[in-house]
Amino acid sequence: MSRDTQETDFTYRLWRYDGEPGELIPLLQSAQEHFGYVPRRAISSISEATGTPESTIYGVITFYSQFRLQPMGTYRIRLCAGTACHVAGAPTLLDTLRDELGVEEGGTSADGLFTLLTVACLGCCSLAPAMMVNDDTYGSLTPAGARKIVRRIRREENRKAEKRESLV
């Protein structure tokens, strides 16, 4: 198993857990990375492995904004809501994306493709306003530009889906 995979494969991480203190958050992050959210059974497994009560784990999950208890879309849009992006028009972009995806902040589109999130700051302030779609960063956005990105991804996904259908 490659080094990177070792870091992100949840079952592997859980198996490797050897009682080291302070591992709760890394284990939760591994589950999040692996499943796209923290499923119920991951909480149970971590509780059993670490001896931490599930209620405590739930308390940690709900404190940190990174953790999701519901599955997210294939594409996680993280719109930057930092100061520079705010001043450069991020609120308008948020309205645009809410309209384009038909969701409120934090929601997932009906086709399960997109989850719309805002983040405090991506640290790319010279390229404000900015957003990340999974691990790709897009800067100097306009409402039209943001819509284009979403539509392009949708088109690609539809094409992939059609291809899958035709193979059946």
Place this chain on the structure above:
Amino acid sequence: MVRVLVGMSTCGLSAGARDTYSELEELMRGDPSHELGFTGCIGMCYREPLVEVREDGRRTLYGEVDPARAREIVDRHLGRGAAVDEYVVYREDPAGRASGPEAPFLAGQDRIVLRNCGIIDPESLDEYVRRGGYEATRTALVSMTPQEVIDEVKASGLRGRGGAGFPTGLKWSFAAQNEADQKYVVCNADEGDPGAFMDRSVLEGDPHAVIEGMLICGRAIGATFGYIYCRAEYPLAIRRLRIAIEAARERGFLGTDIMGSGVDFDLKIKQGAGAFVCGEETALFASIEGQRGMPRIRPPFPAEQGVWGKPTNNNNVETYANVPWIIVNGASEFRAYGTQESPGTKVFALAGKVAKGGLAEVSMGTTIEELVCGIGGGIKGEREFKAVQMGGPSGGCIPARLKDTPVDFEHIPQTGAIMGSGGMVVLDDTTCMVDMARFFLDFTQKESCGKCTFCRIGTRRMLETLERITSGEGDPGDIEYLQQTAGQIKQASLCGLGQTAPNPVLTTLEYYREEYEAHIEAQRCPAASCTALVSFFIDAEKCTGCALCAGACPVGAISGEKKAPHVIDVETCVNCGRCITSCNFDAVRKA
């Protein structure tokens, strides 16, 4: 050997550097006289993607290099030895003399912390060592006693670069004095202030500088283990840190009996999970321990009881990055920069409405004007410099008329703001100051851990008040209410988040009271920004008559002939803003 280096940190990547790199890889394949590599962020973010051609000590930096420009550069510069002057933004001759259109941006800076950023491959330990890396470690571990290291850091006058400005040497001496079976070194790499990206650039561009600083601190205070707490929103920084730590271990710079000195030290990375309050050190420790990030009362201070209840020294990324330089060059060299009370340099992240957004490292005491109007190139477009926001959500807005204020630990607090970690967001006359206050309260309200009643509920009440004001529903007495609540929150909060959350409101009230009054008494936004209080209109010159906005309007306020400029009926308009979000031509405006 001619080297071609592409800037591949987050700014470069989001500007398209990966495509540029792939193109260069393709074009340079099979040519042994040319070598392709990458570097971190040189700080000239407004010209990304940046590509440097380095030959015989001569540097030629090209800006806005997309694949098409990359082809031209390979063809003309590499192929025929003639630089493509039109795309050159900066040049440096072997003697270090700078020229080119962006020479003022870099030449106006003193780069101590950023000494390697944009110059070395951040994933190469060899390049770091070739530029003098780990020499400081050798000196500190083999030729100096722990006390001598602390004395040198004290003598330099280095003060914490995370915002509080506490004397670093003194802080180290506290942890050094306390006896324990285990002590810890912690690096606060959470960089939570929106608008700040200095630490990100150092971690992505020169991670070994931070590792070395922590190592030397460990030696000084007697700690054999360290944690770097890095925010999860910086995946590239975490990746580069991992690579650096692995390489350092392999080379014997981390681990046991480092360089035969008998000193042990190792590091672990802990990722943040999206909580701004975890930038507060006691909350950070709680997070390392796997708990909810709730701050604890101090005393006891971290030097006595920190992570796992053990003596801990916690410093910011930039603070640690200064340490190896100080050990190698000496405390008095460090004092040659900056001011008496604030020696050394500071890295600032220029962003917002400034023409040249990026990183500027300057001597402490440089004025706001020199930073914003000099290095930063002034305001973008034809607009007016209104204010600069410093210190993130804990800071304040300094009006342009105070632009000759020196930026250091003494003068900035006198304006009511704080220098903070270095984020400087420049604002122009289209920014509404009441909305800025609302923006920051929205942020701190969400990020409050909830422990203290006044922070938890007080910030919510302030936010509600500001939301009413910015939607035209302000009441007389609102300003007094904000001031009173601000005072109470400051007094009754346990940690820095609550204690400083009211600052943006207090400073904007101090300098822009008339904007608050216009919103409350006349339902008017002088900056024409607050959606509920402006009129929308269509710029006839930009409008193509595509009618997308008319289709998006929920009340049918937009009309016009096909392909002819459309018009908004102000009476019918309900100020929802949908027209702006649907226009592809930037033709819908606010007034």
